[in-house]
Each structure stands twice: as structure tokens, then as C-alpha cells.
Amino acid sequence: MSDEAMNKFIDVWVDPGLQLVDPEHRTHVKEYKKFMEERFFKWGKQNEIDGYFLNPGMEPGTVRYAYNQLKYKNGDVLVVTYPKSGTTWVTRIVQNILYRHDLKLLELAIGVSQFYSYLEFGPVSKYEVMENIKLPRRFFGTHLPEALVNSKKVMQSGGKIIYVMRNPKDRAVSWYNFVQSLPYRKHKSLEDVFPKNERKQRSFVKDGEGYLESLREWYKHKDDENFKVVVFEELRKNPITVIQNIATFLGEKLTDEELMDIVEMTSFAAMKKQAESSGTQQEGGMQIFRKGKAGAWKDHLTVAQSELVDRKVKEILGHTDIKFTYD
Ligand code: A3P
Secondary structure, three states, X not given: OOHHHHHHHHHHHOHHHHHHOOHHHOOOHHHHHHHHHHHHHOOOOOOEEOOEEOOOOEOHHHHHHHHHOOOXXXXXXXXXXXXXXXXXXXHHHHHHHHOOOOHHHHHHHHHHHOOOOEOOEOOHHHHHHHHHOOOOOOEEEEOOOHHHXXXXXXXXXXXXXXXXXXXXXXXXXXXXXXXXXXOOOOOOOHHHHOHHHHHHOOOOOEOOOOHHHHHHHHHOOOOOOOEEEEEHHHHHHOHHHHHHHHHHHOOOOOOHHXXXXXXXXXXXXXXXXXXXXXXXXXXXXXXOOOOOOOOHHHHOOOHHHHHHHHHHHHHHHOOOOOOOOOO
């Protein structure tokens, strides 16, 4: 990746958030930029923690800090997903719910979403920002496996966890296409991200495991009081009801007008447009908004590939009540 492309990436993804953070808590700006250059863009060997693989920019020390030292507060919200399951969408919904009364807070929250709020991303010093951030209710995000997140601490502190799940066929297609737009790696074919082969993705799982194992472990919390499962396909089909349910889970009472505003502001078209105007949806960056549909896998997967996913779902999740919606 050229220096010019790298600087452009930092300009649109990292700088806007940094600019909004209180100046006294921006002491590590240089360190963060150096970190991005060395650990995100010029990253070599994949990081590993307790046998789980991490993506570039995601650091074992930062994961440990979040597990052992980060103090969660009553009202904190943690959005958990396996990549490409609707992280950005549900995070934006949560932000719109929490900060609907104050556009400046909403702007700050969106600005820090990508590189500060992820439990595993960045240098440990970034926690200075998240620990002091002037948000009445903080939010965090993570793609980490259940074993590496102190979910007990989150929930016992009065924090809430939202787990977003998506059908594995669309998720695989989404990941494959997303990775082709990343600065640091490409998959050779769609096969690389299939259950049989997900070890090649090696994101947030142990060798040989993939999305389905990650989901299986998180899903054990489904009946916990401070834990809610949100389904991508349900959110697509019925955003009004699902967004209302998320607000209720978070203890926030929306007026009808607020609810409809949030539905509108978090629609695929509105979010894509916002990303285009902020520059994050550019070539060579991380293009998150692709199709935003359910069932798009039908244009990409062969019958044999689709059947393979079905078999894996049965094998790994057959004992649960999970029933994926594939369109
Ligand atoms: P596709 O690649 O299938 O289009 P994540 O945020 O976890 O990386 O997930 C990205 C996926 O969510 C992409 O799926 C993206 O288009 C979709 N997405 C993001 N915002 C969305 C929205 N507001 N409505 C529908 N889908 C959305």
C-alpha cells in the first residue's frame, strides 16, 4: 500500500474521531498513527492469543487489558458480532438510540466507533479515550470470541450486550467481497471462507474453526437478562419492530417520531450515503456498504457449497434453537 493511500485511509477513518475527542485525552495521537502504520498496514504475521487468531491491528495486550482492567459502567453497551454480520448497522442504531437528544454526542460516538470502541483494536493507550469519553452511556464493539471477553463483568456492572447474527451464507459472501477491498490481504476464492475452509479466514477463532463455532459459544448467553440477540434478516424485514425492541432492551423510551427518524437514518441508503460523503466508502479502503440484502448468496454459491454450509450448521449448531433465515 502506498504512503499516500495509507495517509488517505487514516484521514478518513481515524482522524475525524481523534479530532472530536477531548484534547486532554488525545495524548497518544502520534502513537496511534504509528501503530496504524506498523500494525495495521505493514502487518506481517497474524497475532494469536490463547490459540485464537486476531486480524491486523488487533492486539493481545489490548484484549487482555479489556478483559482484566477495563471498568465497565452501568448503562454501557457492547455490540458483539462475527465480522460481516451487521456490526456497523446495529452499532449505528444503538448510537442513534443513545444519543438521539444530542447531535454532537452522536457525531463523537460515530467518530470513535471504528478504531476506539473495539475492545481488541489499537494500542492499549486508546483506552484513555474510551475511559474518559464524555458520553453519558458508552458503547463498545467486539468481534472477539466469548472466551476472550469478560462478559460476566460487563453484565454484572449493569452493562448490556447485543449479539448480532446473520445467516452464514450471506456472511461468507459479504466477508469475501469485503476482504478483497482491504489494504492487507485477499482471499483467492470464495471457497476460502467456507466452513470447511474457514481456517483460512482465521479471524477470532482457533485453527479449523469459524463463524459457527463463535456463534455457538456466544449463543449460550441468549437467556441472560442483560443479553439480547438481534438477527440481521429480521432487522431487514422489520426494522421498526426490531429497533423498538433494541431501545426497550436498552431501557430507552422512544417517541414514534424518534423511532421513525432512527429507522430512516439507519437505512442502508442513508448509511451508505453518509459513508460516501465522509470518504470511508472509497476504493482501497474498507468498503462496508455493499448490497445490504438477505439472500444475495444465491448469486454466488453453488448447490454443493450451499449444502456444505447446511451440513456444518447441523453439525455445529444442531443442538441449539437457531434457525437461520436465508432470504
Ligand atoms: P453485504 O456485504 O452483504 O452488503 P459489518 O458491519 O458487520 O461489517 O457488516 C457489513 C454488512 O452489513 C454488509 O453486507 C453491509 O452492506 C451490511 N449493512 C451495513 N449497514 C446496513 C444497513 N443499514 N442495512 C442493511 N445492511 C447493512
